[in-house]
Amino acid sequence: MYPRHSPEADSLTLFFLESFRFHGALMAAGERLTVPVGLTAARWQVLSTIARAKQPETVANVGRIMGLARQGVQRIVNDLIAGGLLRTTANPHHKRALLICLTNLGHEAFLSATARQVPWANTLAADLDATKIDEARSLIAMLSQLLDGRIGEH
Amino acid sequence: MYPRHSPEADSLTLFFLESFRFHGALMAAGERLTVPVGLTAARWQVLSTIARAKQPETVANVGRIMGLARQGVQRIVNDLIAGGLLRTTANPHHKRALLICLTNLGHEAFLSATARQVPWANTLAADLDATKIDEARSLIAMLSQLLDGRIGEH
DNA sequence: CGCATTATGACAACATATTGTCAATGGAGG
DNA sequence: CCTCCATTGACAATATGTTGTCATAATGCG
Numbered sequence: 001m002y003p004r005h006s007p008e009a010d011s012l013t014l015f016f017l018e019s020f021r022f023h024g025a026l027m028a029a030g031e032r033l034t035v036p037v038g039l040t041a042a043r044w045q046v047l048s049t050i051a052r053a054k055q056p057e058t059v060a061n062v063g064r065i066m067g068l069a070r071q072g073v074q075r076i077v078n079d080l081i082a083g084g085l086l087r088t089t090a091n092p093h094h095k096r097a098l099l100i101c102l103t104n105l106g107h108e109a110f111l112s113a114t115a116r117q118v119p120w121a122n123t124l125a126a127d128l129d130a131t132k133i134d135e136a137r138s139l140i141a142m143l144s145q146l147l148d149g150r151i152g153e154h
Numbered sequence: 155m156y157p158r159h160s161p162e163a164d165s166l167t168l169f170f171l172e173s174f175r176f177h178g179a180l181m182a183a184g185e186r187l188t189v190p191v192g193l194t195a196a197r198w199q200v201l202s203t204i205a206r207a208k209q210p211e212t213v214a215n216v217g218r219i220m221g222l223a224r225q226g227v228q229r230i231v232n233d234l235i236a237g238g239l240l241r242t243t244a245n246p247h248h249k250r251a252l253l254i255c256l257t258n259l260g261h262e263a264f265l266s267a268t269a270r271q272v273p274w275a276n277t278l279a280a281d282l283d284a285t286k287i288d289e290a291r292s293l294i295a296m297l298s299q300l301l302d303g304r305i306g307e308h
Numbered sequence: 309c310g311c312a313t314t315a316t317g318a319c320a321a322c323a324t325a326t327t328g329t330c331a332a333t334g335g336a337g338g
Numbered sequence: 339c340c341t342c343c344a345t346t347g348a349c350a351a352t353a354t355g356t357t358g359t360c361a362t363a364a365t366g367c368g
Contacts (some may be wrong), residue, residue: 003269003272005275006275006276007284008284009272009275009278009279010284012275012278012282015288018294018295019180020177020199020220021221021295021298022173022294022297023173023174025302026297027325027354028302031326040354041354058317060317066174067175068356069355071319072356075353076354093364094363094364095364096315096317097363097364115157122157122160124297124300124301125160126160128166129162130162130165133165133293134165135286136290139282139286139287141172143176143180144176147182147278148182195324196323196324214347224346224347225325226324226325228347229323230324250347251334251345251346252347309368311366313364313365313366313367314363314366316362317361317362318362319360321356322355324354324355324356325352326351327350327352328349328350328351329348329349329351330347331347331348332345332347333347334346336341336342336344338339338342
């Protein structure tokens with residue numbers, strides 16, 4: 001009578017439900033990891049994205065890298081600038097779209113967070129198989145692409 | 155000099171970064187799927203959790219099932235009650251902790267959302283391998299447990 | 309060059325979810 | 339019984355992220 005889930009779609013739906021719980025747990029862990037260093041999970045992610053970039057990026061570009069709306073990234077960046085962790089530099093290619101880079105304080109905060117994240121990740125990964133992790137990453141990367149491709153849009 | 159990521163921890167960190175993008179894409183897809191039915195992704199999830207439960211649950215219990223704080227679920231439930239999709243029933247075991255169940259309208263909304271979600275999931279899963287999806291689900295379920303700190307404490 | 313389109317930052321409104329706090333409820337032991 | 343503690347719903351404050359809108363800056367096309 002009604003359309004039914006294929007077996008793959010059934011697995012996928014269960015995977016999605018588990019994904020929400022996982023995301024919540026991951027964010028909570030990110031908070032525990034970064035709050036002692038004076039950051040939050042979201043600020044740490046923005047800071048890390050900028051720190052890992054090869055060259056200073058615009059706010060809109062950081063948003064694209066992270067898969068977030070530029071407005072949300074802008075608010076976090078403004079907070080980090082207010083906190084002295086980030087600063088703007090002139091963009092030779094665009095008068096309004098300033099480039100964002102780390103201050104010395106921001107670099108120190110990034111290193112402090114990294115110093116905590118590395119042993120945390122090592123402990124967490126101790127009993128896991130890198131191959132399975134990479135396969136899972138491939139899967140969600142493919143799913144992200146499919147979902148961004150507007151599957152199911154009307 | 156500084157502690158370094160093990161190969162597994164390196165994979166795990168990349169997996170986490172991809173997870174954030176995936177979660178964003180999944181939420182956006184959930185919105186596209188449910189807004190035409192008069193829901194939102196979050197309300198749909200709460201509604202579905204209650205609809206799938208074997209018996210009426212309390213708000214706090216729905217929060218536990220979903221891995222969310224009960225306060226957030228409470229706000230969504232209040233919105234759904236205001237919209238006529240949910241209603242409360244007396245709890246014989248607790249005078250304050252009312253049980254939540256669907257109204258006829260709520261049941262219709264759940265069926266409408268399901269009617270849209272099923273072909274969407276089938277299309278999305280068409281080229282995927284159920285085994286790999288299940289392995290990925292096992293992985294993130296294990297990670298959620300580790301992150302919640304119930305396992306992993308030696 | 310001139311004009312339409314796109315990209316960007318700023319601002320506002322809103323949705324979602326968290327933590328903290330409080331009072332009421334229920335249960336477990338003395 | 340009565341006290342202590344965990345649970346629950348309510349409320350507030352806050353963090354995060356979205357969409358919408360606007361003005362400005364850059365780009366592409368005739």
